Amino acid sequence: MGYRTYTCPIARDCGGCEWLAVPYSIQLRRKQEQVEELLGTAAEKDGATVEPIRGMDEPVRYRHKAATPFAHGPHGRVHSGFYAAGTHRIVPCDDCLVEDPRARRILNAAARAAEKLRIPPYDEDRGVGVLRHAVVRCGWKTDDVLLVLVTRVDELRGAERLVSELRAGCPELTSIVQNVNDRHTNAILGRSNKTLFGPGVMHDRLLGCTFEIGPTSFYQTNPAQTEVLYRLALEGTGIAGGREPHLLDAYCGTGTIGICAAARASEALVTGVDQVPGAISCAQRNAHANGVEERCSFVRADATKWMAKARDETYDVVIMDPPRAGSTPAFLGGVARFAPERVVYVSCNVETQARDLEILRARGYRLERVVPVDMFPHTKHVECVATLVRT
Numbered sequence: 001m002g003y004r005t006y007t008c009p010i011a012r013d014c015g016g017c018e019w020l021a022v023p024y025s026i027q028l029r030r031k032q033e034q035v036e037e038l039l040g041t042a043a044e045k046d047g048a049t050v051e052p053i054r055g056m057d058e059p060v061r062y063r064h065k066a067a068t069p070f071a072h073g074p075h076g077r078v079h080s081g082f083y084a085a086g087t088h089r090i091v092p093c094d095d096c097l098v099e100d101p102r103a104r105r106i107l108n109a110a111a112r113a114a115e116k117l118r119i120p121p122y123d124e125d126r127g128v129g130v131l132r133h134a135v136v137r138c139g140w141k142t143d144d145v146l147l148v149l150v151t152r153v154d155e156l157r158g159a160e161r162l163v164s165e166l167r168a169g170c171p172e173l174t175s176i177v178q179n180v181n182d183r184h185t186n187a188i189l190g191r192s193n194k195t196l197f198g199p200g201v202m203h204d205r206l207l208g209c210t211f212e213i214g215p216t217s218f219y220q221t222n223p224a225q226t227e228v229l230y231r232l233a234l235e236g237t238g239i240a241g242g243r244e245p246h247l248l249d250a251y252c253g254t255g256t257i258g259i260c261a262a263a264r265a266s267e268a269l270v271t272g273v274d275q276v277p278g279a280i281s282c283a284q285r286n287a288h289a290n291g292v293e294e295r296c297s298f299v300r301a302d303a304t305k306w307m308a309k310a311r312d313e314t315y316d317v318v319i320m321d322p323p324r325a326g327s328t329p330a331f332l333g334g335v336a337r338f339a340p341e342r343v344v345y346v347s348c349n350v351e352t353q354a355r356d357l358e359i360l361r362a363r364g365y366r367l368e369r370v371v372p373v374d375m376f377p378h379t380k381h382v383e384c385v386a387t388l389v390r391t
């Protein structure tokens, strides 16, 4: 790997890869230090060490999900690209070093089609216009490509022509969905979806399991490193040692970690909890598609509220993979009350993870293993899998 750096023509403007000019080996060292700073002392007190970060061999083209905002340009042009760092000025981009090569071309084709069909882009200052964003998801182990067109209004005039135009220019598209977001917000996606072409979902494979991913459900953007992450999480559950536990997969998204666990341990039972309705219905179909539906059940609920009502349950292992904000003291208190033998905490924000791990350590758990994983090369973000055991 050495001291190789990568270049990008819009690196100065686009805020995406803030560490692009830093050699990858140094990026990994910095991330390692970040995790050691936050978790090293606790790990050492518990007799564990922070293991070396798992990086990528070739840290490019790893993002299988990409998005663009749309905005008015001169002479009826529709701009697409990335927001310049800290602004809402769009920097055009023909190809992005870290994205699947299909992604940017499809997003830009959506802008050209909108121009041609005179579909007005959204004007966020005035709250008018139609086309707000597009999000594309490209399969890693499949050829599925799902395009989501986010509109302010439910009615998308010329939708049929738009679909024909996009399919003609981008024959790799396997599905197109309209997502409606009428809120005045920075969030890209709204709640309702309308399938314009194809099945309205995409599929991918991780660790030999097949997953259906809906237009609004969470799916890791770097699938190659997701396999690394999930392998570590599964090792943390202890199922590799022939155990067949009852597992709680909290913040389960489309059920990916729990289903991979159930597929590996033929007697394991899994309960998954996530607050997004579309993710839970995907998780149920995913369990079916992988032949583990009789051993997996999924609940749509806020994890903390679910925990408050789940006092009679018993779990041998709790896997938790919360969003960047981390979990809540009430949820973590509930985990401790379950008294599982093992807790596997997967996190994309080591600061909140460190905070939450202290709660578990104060309730009778010790860190057994801490492993950083680089899911987002050229950015400062680091993912981390921490395994705790009951003392």
Ligand SMILES: C[S@@+](CC[C@H](N)C(=O)[O-])C[C@H]1O[C@@H](n2cnc3c(N)ncnc32)[C@H](O)[C@@H]1O
Pocket (backbone or CB within 6 Å): 218, 219, 220, 251, 252, 253, 254, 255, 256, 257, 273, 274, 275, 276, 279, 301, 302, 303, 304, 321, 322, 323, 348
């Ligand atoms: C980092 S993702 C992990 C998903 C899944 N484990 C995976 O690897 O794809 C976090 C998940 O937490 C869910 N989530 C966020 N806040 C939640 C809450 N308060 N209660 C339940 N689920 C929540 C999100 O919908 C998302 O699916």
